[in-house]
Amino acid sequence: MTAHGVRAYWRLACIPIGILINAYGNNLTDGDDRTLGLVLFLVGGVLAISGMTPLKRFLEENPLRDGLFKIVVALSGMALFTLGTPIAVAVKVAKGTAQPIDFSPAAMSLMLIYLGLPFVMRWMEPKDFLLQRLAGRVRRAAISRTIANAAGILAIAAFLNARFSATYPAPLLSIALTLLVAMAVVTHKTSARTRKLCTQIHTDVQSLLRDLDTLNLARSPRRADDKQADKQMAARRSWDALKRDLSTTVDTGYRSIGLPFLADEVVAELDRNVLAGIDADYPGGAARARADLQAIQDACARHIDVLA
Structure with missing residues (x-):
């Protein structure tokens, strides 16, 4: 995208950012920070809605973009239901307040991404202009598989934290390093394929x-x-x-x-x-x-x- 395109459509970034903030705020409303969660929920919703007008203009410029919009909608819905808990746990880890019990729901959400993302991408892959979309099809397949594999490895890490961080904390560092290496390997393998x-x-x-x-x-x-x-x-x-x-x-x-x-x-x-x-x-x-x-x-x- 050119510099002019960036200036014209920078507000498109408000949509994914707003969805993430909305999901995180929605997760906080179930805990002690209900007020902050409600504020973030509303702010995220406003941000996401503010990007709809430039999104409509962006889609109307090229018929090939309509299929991509459907993918974005599907991924946004998936993110709304799966990313809230992992993001909340990541924030707690950064603050140093995470407890072993917090990692179990995060592991479940990440496992859903691992199992569901490739199928969602395959299901939502555009069925028109297939040869014109071919380069993007290949790129999306590789990226979605890489993200799914990373989510699966992070799910294992979260499960191990939930199960063993209280009783066997020492080996977790070496296990974490091993999982990071595994993530690098599977990413390289997908790209190489x-x-x-x-x-x-x-x-x-x-x-x-x-x-x-x-x-x-x-x-x-x-x-x-x-x-x-x-x-x-x-x-x-x-x-x-x-x-x-x-x-x-x-x-x-x-x-x-x-x-x-x-x-x-x-x-x-x-x-x-x-x-x-x-x-x-x-x-x-x-x-x-x-x-x-x-x-x-x-x-x-x-x-x-x-x-x-």
């Missing part, structure tokens, strides 16, 4: 485009004697390899809980276009497929890492 998959897809798209170019030349009147069948078979092999990549999940190896690089219906449509282009008997028959393949390649170009 995303970059490796994008690099592989970029390479396979390039191979298929070259095979289509070769096939296109073989169909020209001047080279009608070239072996088109062999070139068609080479293009089919390239497409088979790419098709497997496109159905691979971005964020995890478990397909049942992961987000595929491309939705199945998009892969099926692309399959029809590519095969139609390969079987066409005239030059330029794969023009439509080429445009889609180029869009995929452009999305992957942002995540290329040959050393991942």
Whole structure:
């Protein structure tokens, strides 16, 4: 976003900030700080509402942003119900007033984030303009999985604090360091998987485009004697390899809980276009497929890492 965009839409930040303050205030109303909690609840609500007008203007400028707004709404609702307790416990930890009993509800909230966030993101992922949104789809999958994994590790830490901080406080420091290392490892693994998959897809798209170019030349009147069948078979092999990549999940190896690089219906449509282009008997028959393949390649170009 440009400097002008920042000046025009800085009030959008009021929405997530207001929601967090609102959630924290709502949590305080159940304790001894009811007055402070009520004030924060109202202040957070006012902040969130103040960002709605620039949000509407922001969405109307680009139709692609409407799907992102739905994701923001879903995540905001999830944050409202899950982040209040962990934030309150974090504040108590900073003040030095946290008690072992405080960590159990925080662990439950963090575990809900770990289990629910990937499914929420998969459910709310926009179903329109899929190729145009592809770069964002990949980025959102990696980020949401990283956040979910971090929440899961923090949930374990909170559970251990609730269970053992009073009776076995000494080992908790080493356990905390171990969990921090684990968080770094899973974050790196998710990022590396995303970059490796994008690099592989970029390479396979390039191979298929070259095979289509070769096939296109073989169909020209001047080279009608070239072996088109062999070139068609080479293009089919390239497409088979790419098709497997496109159905691979971005964020995890478990397909049942992961987000595929491309939705199945998009892969099926692309399959029809590519095969139609390969079987066409005239030059330029794969023009439509080429445009889609180029869009995929452009999305992957942002995540290329040959050393991942």
